[in-house]
Every structure is written in C-alpha cells, then in structure tokens.
Amino acid sequence: MLNYKIEQSLKLSGKKAIITGASRGIGAAMAKAFARAGVNLVLISRTEENLKELVHEIQLIYSQEAPLNKREKTDGYANKVLYYAVDLTDENTVKKTFADISSFGGIDILINNAGKMTPKPLAFVKSEDIQSQFEINTFAVIRCCQYVSRLMIRNGGGSIINIASMLGEYGQQGQSIYAASKAAVSGLTRSLAQELANYQIRVNAIAPGVINTSLLSVLTDKEKEQIRTRIALQRFGQPEEVANTCLFLASDWSSYITGQVIDVDGGVHF
Amino acid sequence: MTQTKVNNIQRLKKVFSQSLSISESQINDELEYNSIQQWDSTAHMALVAQLEAEFNIMLDIDDIIDMSSVGKCKEILKKYNVEL
Numbered sequence: 001m002l003n004y005k006i007e008q009s010l011k012l013s014g015k016k017a018i019i020t021g022a023s024r025g026i027g028a029a030m031a032k033a034f035a036r037a038g039v040n041l042v043l044i045s046r047t048e049e050n051l052k053e054l055v056h057e058i059q060l061i062y063s064q065e066a067p068l069n070k071r072e073k074t075d076g077y078a079n080k081v082l083y084y085a086v087d088l089t090d091e092n093t094v095k096k097t098f099a100d101i102s103s104f105g106g107i108d109i110l111i112n113n114a115g116k117m118t119p120k121p122l123a124f125v126k127s128e129d130i131q132s133q134f135e136i137n138t139f140a141v142i143r144c145c146q147y148v149s150r151l152m153i154r155n156g157g158g159s160i161i162n163i164a165s166m167l168g169e170y171g172q173q174g175q176s177i178y179a180a181s182k183a184a185v186s187g188l189t190r191s192l193a194q195e196l197a198n199y200q201i202r203v204n205a206i207a208p209g210v211i212n213t214s215l216l217s218v219l220t221d222k223e224k225e226q227i228r229t230r231i232a233l234q235r236f237g238q239p240e241e242v243a244n245t246c247l248f249l250a251s252d253w254s255s256y257i258t259g260q261v262i263d264v265d266g267g268v269h270f
Numbered sequence: 271m272t273q274t275k276v277n278n279i280q281r282l283k284k285v286f287s288q289s290l291s292i293s294e295s296q297i298n299d300e301l302e303y304n305s306i307q308q309w310d311s312t313a314h315m316a317l318v319a320q321l322e323a324e325f326n327i328m329l330d331i332d333d334i335i336d337m338s339s340v341g342k343c344k345e346i347l348k349k350y351n352v353e354l
Binding site: 102151154 | 322328330
C-alpha cells in the first residue's frame with residue numbers, strides 16, 4: 001500500500017476509472033488502490049457475488065479516507081463506486097454497459113484486467129479453448145478500447161492500461177494459446193498508442209510475472225520452488241505491486257509514456 | 271418542421287463544425303467523409319465521440335463505418351431516435 005502523501009501526489013482524486021476483472025486477485029487489489037487514491041470506480045466482473053463484497057470494502061475505504069483528504073465531490077458517481085456483473089465476451093452486453101457508463105460523463109482511465117488461462121499442451125487444445133481464451137484475453141480488450149476511447153475523447157484524453165503477461169513476452173510450455181492471446185494484447189497496445197495519441201489518450205500495458213493470487217494454488221510446492229528460483233528477486237509478486245504500477249501509468253507521473261509494455265515480474269529469467 | 275427538429279439540426283451542425291474545424295456554412299447533406307482535408311479518420315473519431323456526447327447515444331461500430339456523409343449521419347441518428 002502506498003503512503004498517503006504518495007497517493008495524493010498522483011493527483012488521481014476525482015478521476016473516473018473502469019476496471020475489468022475486478023472481483024478478485026490483481027483486479028481487486030487495483031480497485032482498492034485506486035479507491036485509496038480517491039478515484040471514482042466502475043468495476044466490471046462476470047460474477048456479482050464477489051463484486052458486492054469488494055464494493056462494500058471499497059465503500060469503507062472511501063468513508064474512512066474521504067474526510068482526511070477533503071476530496072472534491074464530482075458530478076456523476078453519487079456512490080463513487082458502481083459495478084456491473086457482465087460477460088465481456090458478449091458484444092451487445094459490452095455496448096449496453098458502456099452506453100450506461102457514458103451517462104455518467106467521460107472516463108479517464110480504463111484497466112483491461114479480465115483474463116482467462118486454460119493451460120494445455122498443444123495436442124490437447126480444443127477449438128473452444130482457443131476461442132474462449134482469445135474472446136476474453138484479446139477480443140474483449142479490443143471492444144472495451146473501442147468504446148472507452150470515445151468516452152475519453154469527450155474528456156480530452158485518458159489512460160488505457162492493458163494487462164498483458166510475462167507469458168506473452170517469453171512463452172511457456174502448455175501455455176501456447178494463453179501466451180498468444182496476451183502477446184496480441186502487447187501488439188494492440190503498441191499500435192493503439194500510435195493511433196490514439198492524437199486524442200491525448202495514452203495506451204500502455206503491464207506484463208505481470210508470477211503474482212501471489214489464488215491461481216497459484218494449482219501449483220505444487222515443488223513447482224512453486226522451481227519457478228521462484230527463476231525470479232531475480234527470489235519471490236512471487238504481490239497483487240498490490242501490479243496495482244502500484246497501474247497507479248503510475250494512470251497518473252500524470254507517466255505523462256510522456258505511451259505504447260510501452262512494462263514487465264512487473266521481479267526480474268524473471270529463463 | 272418542429273422546434274426540436276430545428277434545434278437538433280443546429281446542434282448537429284455545431285458538432286460537425288467543432289469536430290472538423292470548419293464553418294457551419296460548409297456543412298450540407300452532400301458533404302462526404304474524406305472529401306475535405308479536415309474530415310479524415312482522426313477527425314471522424316472525434317466527430318463520433320462528440321455526436322455521442324451531444325445526443326447521449328452510443329453508436330454501433332457498423333453505423334460509425336457507414337457514416338460517410340452529413341446526410342448519412344442524419345439517417346443514422348434517426349435510428350437512435352434523434353429527431354432530424
């Protein structure tokens with residue numbers, strides 16, 4: 001967690017951000033970090049149950065911290081945090097969601113975090129494995145960028161942060177489809193940065209390494225140890241460390257950075 | 271012609287004028303995408319964003335692609351219940 005002075009220096013208070021895949025893990029850490037920085041949030045996830053709990057936690061953050069820093073009230077978000085339980089692979093649903101969000105005015109920040117991983121050796125990969133991973137990891141990111149860019153243009157600019165992956169950069173056995181879908185996100189990021197710069201929209205990506213989330217529970221202790229030895233910092237990352245990089249890329253601290261894929265992986269080497 | 275229609279036409283002209291940085295006198299139904307230097311792909315996206323903001327709508331991707339002239343734009347906006 002960043003200290004109060006650093007959060008204030010980011011000058012994100014009163015901005016509006018959309019975070020997809022927000023209900024748990026890295027997404028939930030991002031939501032809390034942005035809430036502490038005073039950002040008004042739209043949280044998107046497929047399941048409502050986890051989202052409700054998170055929203056409750058975030059409302060506590062707002063209620064505890066708002067009086068301390070005297071945050072300015074902004075138009076639109078009466079509750080400062082909204083949530084939508086939607087399937088981002090459904091194009092019509094995505095359109096309706098962004099249409100609804102647009103009634104609250106412009107958006108400053110989009111974090112495309114929702115993702116899916118189905119590890120399998122190539123010989124066992126079914127068509128639906130390819131389709132489902134690309135649908136959420138790549139196509140949904142493209143759709144969200146399409147809709148949010150128009151909301152950002154209204155605002156005079158913004159910051160899009162796509163969550164790519166270390167696997168998209170380096171690859172790994174059994175992860176060919178996931179890696180391909182995330183490599184596509186890196187390419188999308190670099191190209192959109194060129195295209196949207198005209199509108200003062202910056203587009204960057206973060207490629208997290210091995211982050212300490214529930215996804216790690218599928219690994220044995222031996223597998224975890226093997227992975228840990230390949231990390232220069234000799235430990236797994238924390239979701240908050242990815243969230244902190246997001247705060248940086250969302251803020252004016254990174255005002256001259258666009259089209260970059262930033263590795264947050266503790267110095268992984270293969 | 272209803273007052274709403276007159277107002278909406280004026281609002282539409284203003285959006286085109288501001289998004290494309292041209293005078294309102296240049297705007298007529300025959301004005302086409304890419305027919306003037308100012309209405310390029312970059313300006314087209316700004317135009318779409320401003321139309322959506324002005325009329326509180328969210329356009330389909332197909333409609334954005336089809337918006338090839340001011341006249342066509344009016345046709346498309348009617349689909350979104352904008353009286354023109």
